[in-house]
Amino acid sequence: MTVEAGAVHGADALLYGPAVFRAAALVRDRITVEASGRRHPLSPVSAGFVALRTDPPASGAHRIASTALAAGRPVALVGRAAARTAASLADATGGHWLRPPGPAPGGAREPWRRCHFVVPGTFVAARAAAIRRLHRDRRPRVPPPFQLLTAVGVGPWVRGDGARVRRALARAEAVVATDWTFRNTLPALGLRTTAGRHAVPYDAMNYDATVTGISDTVDRLQDAGVGEVVLLVEGNPDTYDVLEGLSPVRRRLVVVPGVPIGLAAAGELGRSLARDPFDLGYAYLSGLPARHGQTREHLLRELAGYLAAGLPCALVEMTAGDIGLVLRAARDAPEPMTCVLLSDLYSPDARVVTAGAAEAGARTLLEHARGRLTTLLVFKESFRAEPLR
Numbered sequence: 001m002t003v004e005a006g007a008v009h010g011a012d013a014l015l016y017g018p019a020v021f022r023a024a025a026l027v028r029d030r031i032t033v034e035a036s037g038r039r040h041p042l043s044p045v046s047a048g049f050v051a052l053r054t055d056p057p058a059s060g061a062h063r064i065a066s067t068a069l070a071a072g073r074p075v076a077l078v079g080r081a082a083a084r085t086a087a088s089l090a091d092a093t094g095g096h097w098l099r100p101p102g103p104a105p106g107g108a109r110e111p112w113r114r115c116h117f118v119v120p121g122t123f124v125a126a127r128a129a130a131i132r133r134l135h136r137d138r139r140p141r142v143p144p145p146f147q148l149l150t151a152v153g154v155g156p157w158v159r160g161d162g163a164r165v166r167r168a169l170a171r172a173e174a175v176v177a178t179d180w181t182f183r184n185t186l187p188a189l190g191l192r193t194t195a196g197r198h199a200v201p202y203d204a205m206n207y208d209a210t211v212t213g214i215s216d217t218v219d220r221l222q223d224a225g226v227g228e229v230v231l232l233v234e235g236n237p238d239t240y241d242v243l244e245g246l247s248p249v250r251r252r253l254v255v256v257p258g259v260p261i262g263l264a265a266a267g268e269l270g271r272s273l274a275r276d277p278f279d280l281g282y283a284y285l286s287g288l289p290a291r292h293g294q295t296r297e298h299l300l301r302e303l304a305g306y307l308a309a310g311l312p313c314a315l316v317e318m319t320a321g322d323i324g325l326v327l328r329a330a331r332d333a334p335e336p337m338t339c340v341l342l343s344d345l346y347s348p349d350a351r352v353v354t355a356g357a358a359e360a361g362a363r364t365l366l367e368h369a370r371g372r373l374t375t376l377l378v379f380k381e382s383f384r385a386e387p388l389r
Contacts, residue, residue, distance in 0.1 A: 015053055016267045016278050020076050021045060021153070021236045021257040023115035027098040028238060028255070031119065033128035036135040038248050042127050043238035044074040044098055044117040047292050048285040050311070054079035058281035060309045065118070067305040068283070069093045071298070072122035078115045086116035095120045126293045127244070134211060134245045147222040147251045150230045151237035153258015154185050155346065164256050168230045169193040176217050177232035178202035178210065180373075184347040185234060195230070204319040204373055207291060211245040219247060235260040240286070240316070260284065262316045262375035265342050269352075269377065277312040277379035284314050287321025287376060296325055303329035303378075307337065312379035319374045323366055326376055330357035336381040341365045343372035356381075 029041040050068040052061045054077050065075045069089065077085050083099060090097035098117040150168045169175065172195040177186075180202040186192075198221070200213040214231065221229055233242050236258045243253070259267075263284060270276035283306045286292055289299040299322075306313055307329055315326055318341075330337040336356070343351040351372070355364045365376070 014267060015051055015078055015280065016259065016263045016270075016282065017111075018257060018259055019111040020051055020078065020115050021238070021259060023100050023112040024076070024117065025238055025255045025257045026100055026112070027117065030098050031096060031124060033124065033131055035128070035132045036138055040131050040244060040248065042124060042131075043243070044076070044119050045236070045239055045284075046244060047123075047127060047130070047240065048283075049074040049076055049117075050281070050283045050306075051076040051078065052281040053279070054081035054085050056280070057081075058311070060311075061281065064281065064306065064309050064311050065089055066093075067302070067309070069095055069118060069120045071302040071305070072120055072126060073283075073285075073302070074117055074119045074123055076115060076117050078111075080114060082114050082116040086118050089118045093118070093120060096124070129293060130241070131244050134208070134215075134241065135247075138215075138247065141219070141223070141247075141249065144219075144222045144250050145225050145227065147218070147226070148228050148254065149218060149246070149251055150228075150254040150256065151243055152230060152232050152256040153234075153236045154181065154189065154191070154232050155235055155258055155261055155264055165189075165191060168256065169195070171228055172230040173228045174198055174221050174226050175230045175232065176200065176214060176221070178214075178234070180347075181232050181234055186232075188346060193230075207241065207288075207317065211241045214242060215245045215247065222251065233258070235262075235264070260316070261345050262314045262342065262377075265345050265375065266312075266314050266377055269340060270383075273383055275383050277383040278314075282312045282314055284316070286317045287315040287323070287326055288317040289322070291317070296322060300325055300329055304332060307333040307378065310335070310380055312377065315376045315378070318376045319372060321374075321376075323376065326378060327357050327365070330378050333357075337378050338381045338384055339365060340377040342375045342377065345373070345375070 024043055024045040028043040031042040032039040033042055052058050068075050086097050096119040100113045152165050174196045175193050176198045179199040182199050198217050200217055203209045237243050239260050266278050270278045339355050341353040
């Protein structure tokens, strides 16, 4: 497994910038799990996580980190004190401490070196079960030809840093992506390729079907002897199952990290406010708990703990997720909360809807979420100095 780190830009220093995901990609093979007789790497950001800045620390950071780890959620710690904090938390909870490779932090030019992860054992067990589920119906294959698969995170930031993506596309014999990516993202980014295009239907109501479609497509290309394939993934390739569904047989995987679309949008929104809600910490979660082996009650308790501590939350997969449950947690928070629903981001149909957590706001959000690719942001109302547009 190889990671292309790419150039470092000022945005990397942001907690929701690329640094967290570059660091995660560099440690994604430190923990492996077995499925169908093969070892699969496990990314610490593969199914939701909490990110916290250590200097200055987020308010109540230790309590938030303890809440997350107890809930089976990995914690990403960013800053000069990240190593010390991660070591302490891992020792106290029995979690895995994943640290970036190489020498001690190299300063502002390499912010990903100051990102450490603590991964609880319950998360590893849950992801192992999810990976086995993704691979349980895979049929044995005749040993295929060798394939180089480059998984690239694509999104709006590529406008300023598209060299890695363009190099990968120029080398590719085939490009695999969802029909959404081919239809919306590539034209918006001005990216072109002469390689054969293989579009996989994006099923927003059945995420496993999309993951299986991608796996089957790259397997067919491998069996046909297509040796160099680029897989374009919206946001970050390591986040939410896409890479976990791939077979490692006779395949070298190169990961070009990106930023999840929901967090990219949260960052844009945060920078437009008087104070950025996501600058010191956030929880990045799925609003569809059953898909990840959680109960509604588990997610409600976890959300309630974060919101009570003032931690902003970004919830994805809300197209089929439980908006009502998220709003319930927001209504029960000790301080008033603002909810921002982001639909069909970075497409011609993009929509931003802001509402409170009260019943009237719930109806508004539910009406605008139907049939759309939806992310829901929840943060303290006090961050809003003026109405959002």
